[in-house]
Amino acid sequence: MNSGQLLLVSILLSSFIPGIIIFCLPEEKHRLRTLLNFCGSIVKISLVLVMNAGIYYGHVFEIRLPLIPGVELLLSGDPLSALFTTLSSVLWLLTTVYAVGYLENSPNRSHFFGYFSLCVTVTIGIALAGNLVTFLLFYEMLTLATYPLVIHRGTDKSLRAGRNYLMYAFSGGAVFLVAVVWLQAIVGPMDFSASGFSPMYLTSHGSVLTFIFILLIIGVGVKAALVPLHGWLPQAMVAPAPVSALLHAVAVVKAGAFGIVRIVLDVYGAHNLLLMGVLPLLSAVAAFTIIYGSVLALQQDDLKRRLAYSTISQVSYIALGMSMVDQQLAVIGGLVHLVHQGLMKITLFFCAGNLAETLGIHRISEMRGVARRMPLTMAAFSIAALGMIGIPPTVGFVSKWYLGLGGLAGGNWWLLVVLVVSSLLNAWYFLPILIYAWFDKQQGAWPEELYVGRFETRLMLLVPPLVTAFIVMAAGLVANAQISPLAWVRFIVRGYTL
């Protein structure tokens, strides 16, 4: 095993081993558990940075484990996987800080953190997967690792949500498996590569390959919550706030979106998809999901549910970008939104969790005047919400700008309409919250004031959203700098012939 392979394995193990140890630790060893979590996440971030540097300078990271003829597990680090691993590992650290604060004095913490670490391991596995089999392996494991987190509270409601989640996720997994095997029966085993399979298969199996593409998108679309496959997501809101944050920003939803990116760019490739003419279908689904999710978000009074529908809408920007794979700018916009949406959404969920944990606020109608009680939390919330609307200089603006430019360059005027309508809807459901919070007066007592202390809430709950909100601003301001997500996405796109 050479050093590059060792690096890949250590990136996976840096969260897996803490997870396993945490499972074995007795419940009351809080300090040791927290220490393990932090060590693991800091080690992971460092290793990921080393890998990123290696990838930037053209080093090849790859491990192969052949199973049966035609099936092999392949972990590889390419620029695209680096994007997702970096996002996951950084947000893991922040979410860990948040979760330690959030779950103080609640039962079953060793289970929670154990599965939390496994969940991150599996997400990293999805990012590093080098072919469809490996992707499938981690994709199915992700369902298993997140299920205990979704039903963590153990109530009937959460069990129902968990059951629903499993039904959706495993049905998607089964469709995905069938599609992967079918594809391989036609084009043979293949790794993710910048060119996709050879166009000559299209002449012999054109319609079957189109059908398989649809199956593959359905398979990953369940996790990406494309309408009409989104039913599980709002229900899964019963999970604790750090879980929702992780599910929406990094792990589950993003794994689905990442799958769409892989299938479009690496499995089929731009040229094949253009020949097949299946992209308008993806555009239509994505556009519909964007609008529909926003419209549903408008009707929610429960804060977390509104955020959930907003996720459904926002994640589809990635799919929308991918559906215009012939336009480099649109692809950049979609890919960079993978990171940007994660940063914004995790901030929003952290803040929603703070409101619930500090003042017992779960509904938007209860938020009047809350900004005076919790100014920092609401500042972070506001930045992220403005980002979602797409107001400069936040990162949300960058995503939408590139998507819009890409649409114009390809002559897709309707895309601009979708973006404008969606931004208006975003404003419509986020701005009232901000107005309530900042400019309204408090009415009566808070539902349940749980924390009174020096800061507006526990420090470990306060810092993570402030950090992510800062990144939301900073990454938007310095979008052109060498270390911004946008710069890395440009580096990724350079590898593809679009």
Add this chain to the structure above:
Amino acid sequence: MFSSDTAVWIVFPVILPLVAGLLCFLFKRGTFGIALAAAIGNFFVVSFLIYQMLVYGPMRCYIGGWHPPLGISLRSDGPALLMLLMTAATGLAITLYARGYFLFRISDPLRAQRHKRQQHYFWPLWMLLLTGLNGLFLSADIFNLYVTLELIAISAAPLAALSGKPASLRASYRYLLISLIGSLTYLLGVVFLYRSCGVLDLALLQNLAGNRLAITTALVLLTVGLMLKTALVPLHFWLPPAHANALAPVSVILSALVVKASFYLLFRFWFEIFAPIISLSSLNFMGTLGALAIFWGAIQAMRQQRLKLMVAYSTVSQLGYLFVAFPLSMFVDGGQAWSIVVFIALTHACAKSAMFMVAGNVYLHLGHDRIKSLKGVRSSQPITVFAYGIAGVSLMGLPPSGAFIAKWMLLSTSFASLQYWWAVVIAGGSLLAMIYVFRVMSNFFVIPEGESSKKNVSLSPLLEWPPLILALISLFLGLISPWVLKIVLYKDSGLFAQIFQGGLP
């Protein structure tokens, strides 16, 4: 390729448990020690046999130096040795688990006497059953196979009756009858074959089997007899009560090993001995029964109120996959067909053992196994619940379990041969498995309201670790698939050529 000196090792998997079984009958004390020694010895001998095969190739041993068509012979090849390994590994785990199980039951002063008696009968019967299983996988002639089938039947039925409850007595009585009918049908088939071919040796039969009425009849009889023993839908009715009412270690043995033995034989008949006269429509018929089994078993498993019955119906469902492999195996070479069923069988053996052990632990812990009242088990028995989860994942055929590899091969064969409906069956079956596995799982995860004043019995490591280890094996079987494949493929035809050089008619 082989010599009689090295081939002699092949008799030990039969002799060791047989001797141990007899010793267990004779002695009152130390029976566990004897059985454990035999199980460990068996495991090492089987490992050695595999090593030997990798070096020297498949082997044959003629007992007493009598060559076919007169004498009895044992033979080893890849699939047989893998089934032996499956038996040896789960057998070792079962031996340890059974020890923990009986110790736990005996520690209950109210029923100590009864459980001591049960344990006293358990060890010799289990060893005898192991003898039968090993003999079946190694035997090379159809009459010998009949003897091993009978040996399995007459040791499995009393084992199933051990718990002594009326329900289990009824179930095991029916089980005995079904087994005997199956064996007799099989014997009738053997008679037909002997009448028309004049030989009993499998290798010789393979060359003589032609498309004649007598041979077709024989094949039908053999198949029906073995289907009855394998509990293929619609002949499965005896299995759930027999498996669910037995003592936990016995359920494990019956579900993980015994049904596999008759299936193994059936597969050998269909794909080696009688392969030339098998028609596609008969294969499709078997596959259709398999598909029915997958769905019927899963639907029944979903409806059960008791954990052990659920696990037993899941066996009915999982056995269906073995038969779905029939029509698809037509389109792959023999090695791959074997590897499909071997992967399914190995995964199912490990995962199902783990599940029945978990069910046993839950029963010991709570005093019942009603699915609706499993609240709080996760916090009191984390290892057991974890084992259940992993075994469930393997049964669903999620990667990287061995069942996933098998499903992958089945799916890719069905696409390559344009039989898309099998793909639907296979994918649909996994979803149904998900439903019944997680129906129980979610109950484990419920946090009981109020204080949990259930009797908090701690289980010994002997009860907790065997299921976990078996479950982990079943899950990670897919990762070692290159080695499994390598062993399965040891089926060279040179073996049979050499026999005929011996100057047979």
